[in-house]
Amino acid sequence: MKLKSKICLSLLLLSPVVPGHAEETILTDSLAALTEDTVLDEVVVTALGIGRERKSLGYAVSDLSEKDINTSGVTSITSAIQGKVSGVDIRPSSSSPGASSQIVIRGARSFSDSNRPLYVIDGMPVAANPDFSTGNSTKGANLADRSIDFNPEDIESISFLKGQAASALYGIRASNGVIIITTKRAHKKTPKPTITFSTNLSGEVLSRRFHPQEIYSQGTNINTYNPNAATNWGPAISSLPDIPKYGGNSQGHPGMYYNPKLEQAGLDPWTAPAIYDNIGDFFNTGFTENTSLSISQALANATYSFGLNNSYQKGVVPTTDMNRWNVRGLVDWKLAKDWKTGFSANYSSVSIHSAPGANSAIVNTVYQAPAEYNLKGIPFHIPGDPSVQVSYRPTVYDNPYWWAENNQYYQHTSRGFGNAYLEYMHYFGSDENMSIRVREQAGLDIYTTNNSDILEVGSAGSGGGSVNNYGVSKNNFNNLFTVDFNALFNSNFDFNAMLGSEIENRNAIWRDYTGSNLNFYGMPTIGNATVISGREYSSRSRSVGFFGSVSLGWKSMLFLNVTGRTDIVSSMPRNHRTFFYPSVSLAWIFTELPALRGNSILNYGKLRVSFAEVGQAGSYRENYLTIPTYSGGMYTYSPVVYPINGVTAYVPYQQVYDPNLRPQNTRNIETGFDLEFFNRRLKVSYTLAYQDVKDQIFSIPTAGSTGYRYMLANAGRIRTWSNEIDLQGVILRAPDYELNVGVNLSTLDNKVVELAPGVESIMLGGFTSPQIRAEEGHTYPSIYGTAFQRTEDGQLLLSNGLPVATAGSICIADCTPDLIAGFNLNGRWKRLALSATLSWQNGGRMYHGTNMTLNYSGVTKESIPWHEGTFIAEGIDKATGEPNTVEVDRQKYYQAYYAITESGVYDMSFVKLRDITLSYDLPKFGPFQFQLFAFARNVLLWAKMPNFDPESSQGNGNMGGYFERFSMPATTSIGGGFKVVF
């Protein structure tokens, strides 16, 4: 293929280009070439949006096209791509509207900083990390990550630059990999605009519904009904009329029992025992709607595209929802023969209402509700005063119905991002075998987030009520300037050189205002607060990068690519700001050897190997003082808020900064092969990647006796081996039908080799016990908490017949799964098409606080045999070293057992039907092309863990996916929709 054709093809497919008169012929040529030789000249987007032939790459790049991404019934990109790409681990926090997802490519590189990849949309890096961390994730609601602003329906294709060689040109931001998104645009010249309208609707239910025991009542033991107890170990519900003190049989209310909560609620306190479905009563059927309208057209000198989208999701938990509007416009305009310009503009508005988990959870009161208590039916506040709650369990947890009526966790973001470019492209040399392209692109990513946590007067743990309004305004400017040179020296050598620079300016202003101790119920606003405190914080940073790359191809068989980038970063200490990162990759298409060329079985074979180094910068500050805050620990609110009576205070910030900070360094070696067999109907790809991260910059937890909690310095090492296998097969192919299957398998071994001198582990989040930690000598991350004391051969040590915990916390499980696999199926018969994705995760551990707590409280069905009777537990008596002979109450034993963190660690293995879609293309009706479809998503087929879906957890950071306690649930959705094109 000629140079011009090649370049044009890549641009045609992947980046904005306007085919002018001259190119029109080439376009036809290119398309013809594409049809003839589809595989060899397939082009993928690589770093900085450069389109390259897939065969020339010395590293693995996975990409998904529009048809691979199943957007029906989902509102986030991460849900749309889950299970479809090897080496990309996506852990949704829940199915709640706007819930964050942790996405990590080839394992973590940073202990405490973000491990999320860089997102690039239409050539512009855009923010996708959460701006507000959920901290230790022990209270409050989940906070969205900013990838929620992107509409999955806008995606035309996604490339995943997984290894550092692939992403090295992005410099310091590239170490976590890059997700490059190209949005939809017009490709074919048409006399009139193409209008596409699509909508889909779905309903959601809990993917796995917990069914509590319905035999025993609220109480602390089998003999004691206690309407204030935190547990359901009480007497049989049917026996309540007979029990002393509360039973009605001896108090003139035969067949009834006395419940003081009914009296509080203004009802007759005498009631007959009955069983209520508190869980079924509480959770709604959720609802999701996605509607898109797009208009696009390619004209003689311009292409344009316009899109409008609305996504609305109503959660299964009352009052939770998300509403997103997206508008986008894209224009490419050919100015003159060598010149073109264009812009892409996107606007989004996202509002989310979410619900809290863990210590401020509301689902715990639902799950733990005693079966005899009518949680829905009994009023949730006392008559005449809505600020005094009535609940089966007093004071420290909200009645979920009261919560839904009164409290709110609200997030709203308005965002605009986009860029404009000017490009000059000129062909020269004999036969125009050389070209130069100069491109200047400037873009902005601006958004304002306003969040609000509202706790009304009467909220559990914050009786006086509080309002926390917080947010951030961000303004990120990006300028990218590149000069590209291409040459075909003769038919043997293909040369490309690129030089460029990039500047990024980031400004942010953070706000946080809290009003507490509200004057009266009914107006939860800062204006009604008696204590008001506020903070503002601004931050700025700049990074400037200079980069270059040289590629050389020889005889379409050997391809060498070398890149280098220097970054200068403001957020590092003086004289430590400049870093250089190189990469080199080599691809060898051995099937181009004369002996193998034209082989009928092995049609194509490539070996690839690459090496790269990239880094991450830290955020250095001169040591400073800050206004102290008092919260956390045992406090459920902030008991001390400065200024007090006009007095404020300063204390040293908890982190100290090392002025000798060096850039973190990630070295990556990757090798693999791509093979295609049987007329390219079977494709096999394998990648082995080794990654060694040294000199990590992280907040090293320091001994408290230093006076600091953290030191931002270089330390630690984490190394990762990852294996990725991708198989694609065309099982059937005929004009009327086809059937394709795909399999992707990933394994990961990411070991924390060392932390810092004297530091055994670092906390990523959690309670006192358990926590999610990075533990030296273990894979990342691990669960850390109290364990069962055991004999050397693993038997439980018992004291007085009961299990004993270690006093100190230890590493009790590694979280990383053994294998993550995705199976994709695409079939078509005439106008009927079926696609499905199945996810399988084998192994991996998580802490499931809900299961553990419900066992401890005698709520689960598993606990039914433990409510009555005694037994002699198996184990060794700690004092004597002999087998245990002490007989204990079963209840006592299992409460002791489930008080120990290790009992809450569960295997996360599961099989899930991620999505299945059946679609039917109606025959064309005038100008209208209709498609109807029906789908189901997240159908949990099997999980090793009992009672709950393992894909529900706390936190929006590195602990995400592994730490659960009364988190928002996961759901299954079923729905359908249609699409019309005209």
Add this chain to the structure above:
Amino acid sequence: MKKRYNIFTLSLCSLLLLLFASGCTEDEMDRINTNTSTPPVSMVDARFQLSDAIMSMAFTTYGGSYAWHVASYTEQIFGDGGAQMMFAELRDPIITAAPTTFNNEWNNTYRNLLNIKIIIDKCENGINQGQLDLMGMGRVLKVLGFQALTELHGDIPFNDALNEEIRNPRLEKQEDIYASLLNEIDVAIENLSEAVENNMAYAGKQDILYEGDTKKWLALAYAVKGRLLLDGSAKIPSNVSKALEYAEKAIENGFDGAVLDIFNGVEADNSWAAYFRSRHYSGACATVALLMQERSDPRLPIYASDVFETGVLYAPAGDATLSATIDNVGTPAWMTNESASIKLLSKASIHFIIAECKRRLSLDASSDFEAGVRESMKDYSVSSGVAIADADIASYISQFGTPTLEEIMVQKYISQARDCQIETYNDLRRCMANGEEFIKLQNPNNINNGQNRWPYSLPYGNSDVVSNPFIASVFGTGNNAGYYIFERPLWLFSN
């Protein structure tokens, strides 16, 4: 046309390169990275650091989780709620020996001591040079902080601590730390005496304890020294007479208690009340209630208040069933008073210290005993808003005649149930070292399977256990990691 474009391209490239180059000089990058939101350490006058040095000492170190837990060990408060405090009440090592239990207080006390260190440094060499009042206040607070740490944990990082260059501070012997603290309080007394002489008033309203009244700080310094001396009197019996000397000096200099009364239920809540509001884990304990009952103590209705209207006024120490319940056992009335004060050292305690020393030295302690009881009555009454009639107090005191040492200690114990639980824990261990058992601990869980489960000290904070090998090695590993706290008394509380 083509040429013009090329010149244009070239100019554009040059301009961009120039822009980029000028945008990334070290000076420009420094300017961008300037922190405009929070002040560098050197910029801030130390008096602004004093306020929280006081608040943190009272709220976190003396009134926080250390106090909540040792109150269960001293049986002054019953731990319930079916969670963490239940395990403390059951003397389960899962809480009592866990390094995580006191991690926050360990970290926050050291962090406060770092703040205090910076105050003292600024008074020595920084922007507050020569401000002896501020320096003396810093030293008193430093002694209070390290005293709490060493008396609760034993050997701790001291000279190596609070230094960003030393990430793994060595442990030092309690004996050496104790001697250093006595020296430090002497220097504080010197600083404050000089500040009084020179009418220094640099702290002003930032001094939330005494509003910059240096004389009151001097009196507190004497009181702190008196208490510190008495705490070591089992080990060093000659301390008793010295403790008496300094405690009396405190009173002579107008010591009126180190009472932080800034709490107003609005911007600042009393730590016990905030804890109770958050968790409801604190109940009244029979050990205190029965001592009160035996004496017809007018404080009993305040101490065992039926706030949940269940009729269960108090619970026997260690009762497994009651500790599993929440909002069931009665609780001291002050638990619901967010405006109650917190004391670093109460006036009642100083009176009881004088009474104890005098009694041990065979001197008449009656008036000091009476003053102590009266102060305690006032404290119970003010903190709960329940009046106690003068006549009731008078008749109550009269029943004791010449107070015995035991009654002095019982009254101190009752008095300190209000908010000096750490001092009570010290008193119990000090008396145990003397072979005295004025307060008979009732919790059956103190012995489990024949093994002691009453903590002689508190486990180190987790941050040091996992990040400081010197502490990790003392803490131990395996099944019995952390169990050292059940094995031997601290140096200070042994003889």
